[in-house]
Amino acid sequence: MTVTELVPYEEALAAFDPVMGLEVHVELGTKTKMFCGCATTPGAEPNSQTCPTCLGLPGSLPVVNEIGVESAIRIGLALRCEIAEWCRFARKNYFYPDMPKNFQTSQYDEPIAYDGHLDVQLEDGEVFRVGIERAHMEEDTGKSTHIGGAAGRIHGASHSLIDYNRAGIPLIEIVTKPIVGAGARAPEVARAYVAELRELIRSLGVSEARMELGQLRCDVNLSLRPHGRETFGTRSETKNVNSLRSVERAVRFEIQRHAGVLSDGGTVVQETRHFHEENGTTTSGRVKEEAEDYRYFPEPDLVPLAPAREWVEKLRAELPELPLARRNRLREEWGISAHEMQSALNAGAVDLIVATVEAGADAAAARKWWLGELARRANERGVELAGLPIAPAQVARVAALVAEGSLNDKLARQVIDGVLEGEGEPDEVVEKRGLRIVSDEGALGAAVDEAIAANQAVADKVRGGKVAAAGALVGAVMKATRGQADAARARELILERLGVSGG
Amino acid sequence: MPGITREEVAHLARLARLELTDEELDHFAGQLDDIIGAVARVSEVAAEDVPPTSHPLPLTNVMRADEVRPGLTAQQALSGAPAQEQQRFKVPQILGEE
Ligand SMILES: [Zn+2]
Secondary structure (H helix, E strand, O other): OOOOOOOOHHHHHHHEEEEEEEEEEEEOOOOEOOOOOOEOOOOOOOOOOEOOOOOOOOOOOOOEEHHHHHHHHHHHHHOOOEEOOOEOOEEEEOOOOOOOOOEEEEOOOOOOEEEEEEEEEOOOOOEEEEEEEEEEEEEOOOEEEEEOOHHHOOOOOOEEEEEOOOOOOEEEEEEEOOEOOOHHHHHHHHHHHHHHHHHHHHHHOOOOOOHHHOOEEEEEEEEEEEOOOOOOOOOEEEEEEOOHHHHHHHHHHHHHHHHHHHHOOOOOOOEEEEEEOOOOEEEEEEEOHHHHOOOOEEOOOOOOEOOOHHHHHHHHHOOOOOHHHHHHHHHHHHOOOHHHHHHHHHOOOHHHHHHHHHOOOOHHHHHHHHHOHHHHHHHHHOOOHHHOOOOHHHHHHHHHHHHOOOOOHHHHHHHHHHHHOOOOOHHHHHHHHOOOOEOOHHHHHHHHHHHHHHOHHHHHHHHOOOHHHHHHHHHHHHHHOOOOEOHHHHHHHHHHHOOOOOO | OOOOOHHHHHHHHHHOOOOOOHHHHHHHHHHHHHHHHHHHHHHHHOOOOOOOOOOOOOOOOOEEOOOOOOOEOHHHHHOOOOOEEOOEEEEEOOOOOO
8 A cells, every 4th residue: 555645735735626526415303214114212231222113024015204305305495495296215236234125225216306505604704605416315325333453443353243224314415516615714614514514404403413422424526637627527425424523634635645646656546435533534445336236226115205396395394594694694783893793603602602692691701601611611522512511591691690790700710610521500500509699798809909018019009009800919918818709890909908009 | 227247236235244265256246136137127117107115015204212122131132142242242252453
């Protein structure tokens, strides 16, 4: 195996034009599977949510989940797609142990939704339109655990164990048209597209679309062509890129890798590749060719779908305000820039901020907590913001305690700590940890007097007019009260005691 | 026009994970070719006005409500498994030595 030299990113873009295709799988949040009535409860005991249909036992027959179809249509409509008047399911035949039927029930040349688009907004506010080729219905596979290999990898494993609880859970696969013209911004466009799609899916309420739980998974197809050439180059397909950051990195890496191969006079191999979170690289998986022969044919056990136009129009009329329009409205209401809104979106914070504002916080405070302290905590724990064990109402309560002067920011962070540690509601944490701000004049006055007595040299400077030096005394007060003093009030008292007016 | 070659049968056998001997390939290729030829005669009868169909009944939109139905217990699900471990189906090595 030869190792390809990566070409520096700018150099790659100077010579080549990237073309992307993104395939996103969304796991629907239906109560039951796509073709049987088995429950889809996450975290259930292995193989406790199966039946003859999803185990592929002889004689079983599938029946389509109505909400699965409805969700597919709603996703299609939100992506401005045409909805098929008539379409069928198809069998995609291949052997893999996580698929007990030895075929996946999918859709082939008759997807339920096709020919749409999604507008995505980049960091600087520019809107890029991504064409949607199709959205179709299919089912998930079981979950494999590989035994005997290093770090649970399939390579070197002696055998594997399969849990079929996930087999048959509805998936919607959304495929873009070739994304051309993004140039150097291709990685950013890819990331913004997946982020926007995630918001769209959530706004429809069809899935929580949490990437870290595999509820939204992205495959990145990429090829390069020399500037000015019409025909596309050979593409690579990087599988299961499962965070927004990874989508961006995978595109960037593949651009540099393809450029390396092509500049060297080589040919890009059409293959699937695996993305490695730890270093942002991809490595070769299986070469396509043989695997491509899926021998699709119409599923004989399911009858065609012909969604009534009245139903489709009713679903269209009931669509919620779509995320980009909603964000533009919120941006106005919150008085922030497109860039700031983009940061909130990238952090997965928009809905959390909205819910926090609805719970009584002001928008600036809600944004500050979610994008600052809480974003940092989520990052530390390796979860998305929504995965933190704190609710918007609790954040709103913390903000309210700060606003009324009961907490300063430092204490508020400790309250958040407590909530994240499962110590209860913010007020309980304040109570249990004794975190109220010290602003009663007696206790604070005593701390101020002590600080002045212990720092006479500084006190003299302040008396002499160096008001800025008072900061050191405020610091001493804060230290003595373990951060629980009202800093502004302490400063007032210090200046008052030293006979200077505040400045 | 219809029909199936020996190479196609060999290809399909590989995709279906069937190990066929040369004699079997010869044998099945002939049989399958006969079957496909027989089925193809349907096209001779079906005129332009008969659309291809994938289902014998003229039904559409058969759907069920999204309501949980009792399925199998894990023990029942695993009862037919040749091997199991940790309440999961145990399967042989997926990737061979390469
Ligand atoms: Zn089932």
